[in-house]
Structures are given as structure tokens and as C-alpha cells.
Amino acid sequence: MSSTEISPLAPATAPSLPEIAGVRIATAQAGIRYKNRTDVLYVGLAEGTQVAGVFTRSRCPSAPVDWCRDALKAGKGARALVVNSGNANAFTGLKGREAVALTADIAARVAACAPEAVMIASTGVIGEPLDARKFDGVLAECAGRAEGGAEAWAQAAQAIMTTDTFPKLATRRVEIDGVPVTINGIAKGAGMIAPDMATMLSFAFTDAALPQDVLQELLSAGTKTSFNCVTVDGDTSTSDTLLLFATGAAGNAAVTRADDPRLAGFRAALDDLLIELAQLVARDGEGANKLVTVEVEGAESDPSAHRIAMSIANSPLVKTAVAGEDANWGRVVMAVGKAGEPADRDRLAIWFGDVRVAVQGARDPDYSEEAASAVMRRPEITVRVDLGLGQGRARVWTCDLTKAYVAINGDYRS
């Protein structure tokens, strides 16, 4: 397994995250599956904390995803977040629902709140019952020593990892109507944990004072240009969860609408932070050697551009070509064609990096194999497609498809 080696696309250093008033963090070893590593994250949240969420589109979601969706509908805010790695509590039937309810009960006693104010996420093996009794005692102990400093954030990012090769953290500082606020975020990537499927999880926290509906609107919008624009292999987890918590401790003026101009800076900072986290997930894609940015422009609409970009980013033939450092634009044409979106073969233009390889439906007359190959040897590659039809555009991120991906996901029993 190459998962013990750090991805060559990992950033040189992880950022040091500042304290956020109203957020207290602790991690522990609950013995869910791993030995000698933390597998539980407990986050205590100040009274009045609001929360918004975006979840997997899977028609077979995990029990924690169902729980969080219901909890958000209950609208009681959030007083605690419990995340475990090692077991996704997915496809576990009635036992899974009971395990989630028990986890919420344990955390609710600890945080002195309603169970519906406890958010829960799980990642790791699926189809195996999760023994939530293991959280009894552990969460109370966590709450007793929870803290808010940089080390606590680093530990939090570590505790939610499965086959991630590096922890993923990001932070932004911005003002709302003159009042400084902070946003911190952590994520875990689309890795695999033998012998089963893991998940994409991300949690963002801010001290801004924002009501739930505004938070939800900001988060849903931000997801469109970040986590919904990243793919490793096109497979969708049963457990994908993105939550945004706002403690309100910054004490900014009340806003009631997401399009309040005083939120422009906050919105931009949040979008930017989510994009950074999403890119970190692509950088840690299983077996990845190359980060690929796919930019599509000139489509009939933005959604059309997005579907074409995802078709390129998910194509095994495009991804193996990138792994082989081959400027194989024919496969990009193929992926445009299979997207099922409006496209005119004879208007297509394609670039690898700054090198235009095809124009007006044929190989660029000035095409230089050498120049294109030089681009493909870089660790970060941009594939750009102009459809020449309209103003629609999109940008997504993926990684290459290597033998290590097959090894990580196929070899572990052989």
C-alpha cells in the first residue's frame, strides 16, 4: 500500500489554524478499528451556534447522513460534533440508526443539549455494525479537556483521516461590516480503507454571527465551485458530509439575507477556503502523481460546461494519459463527445497548459509535440477546452489514474 507515503502533491507545510471563540476540540482513541491512533473527534460548540450542511447525493446514504439531514431540519443549532474514523456506519440497517441515536444521546448528555443539536459523521469500513457504546466515557473525557489552539486543530484534521496521506487544513480572516471574523476548515479525502470504502468529510467553523438559512445559502453556493468540482474516480461515497458551524462569538451586526452586501467579503473568503480544501482532496487522490485542473469555456451554459468538465476529469482514458505524461488530446475530444452536452466538433480548441494542441476541429497547425510533452511532465497540469458555442464556463480538479490507484483499491487481499 502506497498510502503510507505522503502524496507528492502535498503542500510543503500545513497552515497553523487560529482559535475560534466558541469552538473547543479534543480527539481520542476509541478503538473503533485502528490501533494506536486517534479515531474520534469531539467538538464542543458554544450556545447559539448555527449550522448548515451539504451531503452526498447517493440514494443509499449512511446512517449519520440521514441523522444530520433530520437534525438540520429540526433547526436546534449545534452544540457538539462527533466524528469517527474506522467505520462509516453505512448500510448497517436498523442497527446503524440505533448506533447514531446512541451516539447523539451520549454527546447530548456531555454537551447538555438536545440530541438534535449533535452533528455526527463517520468514515471508514461500511457494512459492519458500529458499536457506539465505545463513545460512552470517551466523549465526556474529551469535553473535559477540549481546547481551541492550533495544536487542537491539527489533531482534529489528523483524527478524521483514513487512507489520507496528509492532514488537510485551511483558514481565512475577513471582516463583516468592520468586525473581524475567522473561518477554519478541515477535510479528509476520498481515500480507501481496506477492505472498504471511505468518504469525503469536511467541517468548517466561523465565529461570525449568521442565521441558519443564511449559512445554508452561503454553503450550498460555495459547494458548487469547490467540493462539487473535485473528483478522484467518479465514484460517490455514501457518506460525503460538509458542515459549516457559526458560533456568533465575533459579535458582528445581524444580517438576515445571504445577498446582504456586507457579506460579500465573507462569502468570497468562504468560497476560497472551500476551494482550497477541495483541491487538497484532489492532491491526495489515491495514487495521485498529478493534480489536473480542467477548465471548460465557451459552453452553452455553466451547468453544461460543468458536465463536460466532469466528463473529462472522470475519463479513465484522459487520466491514464496524464499518468503517462502523454498530451493525448484525442481522448479529451472523446470525453467532450461522450458528455452528451451540446458540442460542435469543428469549433473545439484544446490547450495543455499554454500549448494549444487543437483548434477548429483538428490538430493545431503549429502543434509542437515537444512543447506539449514538456507541459505533461509537470506535477500540476491544466487542460483547457473552448467549445466556441457560448459563455458557459466551469473549472474542476482531479488527479491522474495510476497503477497505485489499482493497487490501493484492488491488491490488499492478494
Add this chain to the structure above:
Amino acid sequence: MSSTEISPLAPATAPSLPEIAGVRIATAQAGIRYKNRTDVLYVGLAEGTQVAGVFTRSRCPSAPVDWCRDALKAGKGARALVVNSGNANAFTGLKGREAVALTADIAARVAACAPEAVMIASTGVIGEPLDARKFDGVLAECAGRAEGGAEAWAQAAQAIMTTDTFPKLATRRVEIDGVPVTINGIAKGAGMIAPDMATMLSFAFTDAALPQDVLQELLSAGTKTSFNCVTVDGDTSTSDTLLLFATGAAGNAAVTRADDPRLAGFRAALDDLLIELAQLVARDGEGANKLVTVEVEGAESDPSAHRIAMSIANSPLVKTAVAGEDANWGRVVMAVGKAGEPADRDRLAIWFGDVRVAVQGARDPDYSEEAASAVMRRPEITVRVDLGLGQGRARVWTCDLTKAYVAINGDYRS
């Protein structure tokens, strides 16, 4: 490249195809791309031959696909088929259209017919101009020595191969209203040819007397349960072409409707032949070690079952699990969930071979890891899913995703 080794899933022997009255075959070396192997197939067809076709759904089809679509609309029947390997004539702009027109002109002179009665298919490298002048002389020479015996059919299947590891042939004998008719078919698989994309091509021939519209209806219906149910990696070629030619030499009674009960046997034989050819394509998938049959039942409708089956068959995580001989039903749940079709997690049941691994939304209480693992070690594996919602069903074929797939499609420049 492992493409020089014959797929472990290849049939032990290829069938010997009988002569079909009105079909004359020759192959030649036109020097399109390869050295020392045949790369052109010429088929001369008797006067009155009718033809039907099904083509790639790509929005960026190759020039030959555009040509055939127009030729079918012209409705002049078919007097010749020209196929070349080594160059797909795709994404070649105006030059590509000129090359197709020139090929048709050359073949039309040879066959003494209208250019619109010439069907053309090309497979191989894309984005490079095809020099159709290379067919001048070659096709006339082919026509002069074309014949109809078993050896000619074997040569035809060989000449259209690119990275296929074995030729693909099938035959059926059936009666229409008491008159015996024959159907022969050849195919080439979804292989790759360094450094570019190849294509799926298939051609079927019969001596039955059937009008174009009946042929088209039979072929379109048959495609739904055969070639549209096979996938190697989910990538769609720009050049996929399936043509069915009927010379009429069998002299059966005229029929004017595809649902004529006298055609029931012919329809069943054609469907069966197309399924055999489609399965051969999956058996020769790049790097394949396992043939996987995915059966979905209990869906809300047949199309819904088909989309779920294809989601499973195209999932990199399912396909790497099969490569690793791992009975990883969690990934099957994941693939059901991501299909976007109606599914109730708590009604799902999943089998590998005869071993039920999951039922009613959780691991089967009688699950035996040993029994499931024994199934996974076989070269041919059936994954069956019952959604428990309705009567919809579908069956599709794929192969596993191995390191050899990545090597074939990524390594050739390294």
C-alpha cells in the same frame, strides 16, 4: 504492453464462419499505419443488399460515422463496405470529410455503384489526417480476388483489429418461414492503439431478404441488449459503428414489418449473435482478467435497471475490487446509490455468484467470507442486485480494472 498476450478470457477456439451468398471478402496491406499486417477490409455486396446501422452517441463523431449516417438516409442500399485499421479519421476537420468522400469514390468505381452505397468505418489513431489515396488500386485489387469462405471471414476479423488480442467472430443459422438463412458477424473491441484511442466496430451479414426499415428496427432493438450493455471503462469512442447487411440471396418470402411473427426466430438469432459479439468485446477489455456479468432486478423500470447496472459496471472501485478478488459488496451499494435512480437502501440484496452477501439493507446474517471469496477467484463472475422495488431488470457485461489497463493506456511513452 500486454496487448501481445492473448486475453485469458479468450474462447478456446474461434468459430468457422459459413459462406453467405452475395458477400465477397478481401483484406490487404495499405500501409495506413502498421507494417506487415493487413489493415484494410473490403466487402463486396450483391445488388439489392439492404443495410441498417447503429452508431456512437458521441457528440464529436468521426468523419466515417457522419458518412454512414448520411448514406443510410440516402437509402440506396449497400454494395461495398470499406474498413481500415490504424487511423480512425476522427477530429480531422475538412480533410477528414474529404478523405471519406475520396474513399467512397474509389470504392464506388470498384463496385460500380453510387458513392452512397459504400459504407465506411475507420479505427485507430485519431487527429491525424488519413491519406485515402492509399486505397486507390488496393480496393480494385481486393474486389478482383474477394471470396466468401471461412478463411476470408477469419481474415476479415483479423484485419479490423487494433490492440484486440484475439479476432471476434460469431455465426447463427435460422429459418424465416421455412427458408434457412445465415447470419455472420465480426467485431473489434474497445482497445487502445498507441498513442491514441481506438473504437468498437462490428459488422453483421445475412442472406435474408429484409427491407431497410425492418433491418433497422431489428438491429436497434438487438443493440439494446448487446452492445449497449457492454462497457470496458465507460469511455465512449468517437467511432463506434455497428452495421447489418442483408443480401436477400436466401430468397425467403417478403416481410414488411419487424414484428411479423415469421421473423421471431431470426430476431432471436440476431439478438443472440449480437450478445455473443458484445461479450467477446468485454472478454478482450484492456488488461482484463475477469469477465463480470452485472444483473439488476427489482428496479422500477428496465431503463432504471440498466442505468444502475451500468453504474456498477463502470465503477472503478467495483472493478478494482473484482481485480483484487475481493467480495466488496459495499462498493456495489455505493454504485447503486450514485446511479441517481430510485433505490431503497433497506430493501437491497446483493449476490456474488450464488452467494448472497447482503439482504434487507445490511450484511447477510449467514454471510460466509470464505464462500464469497471462492466466487471471486473465478475468471467469470456474476454480480446480482435485487432492488426490491418493481419488475425492472437489466444485464450488462464488463471486465475488471487492472494495472495492465493503466499500463496499456498510460505507459507507452515512459
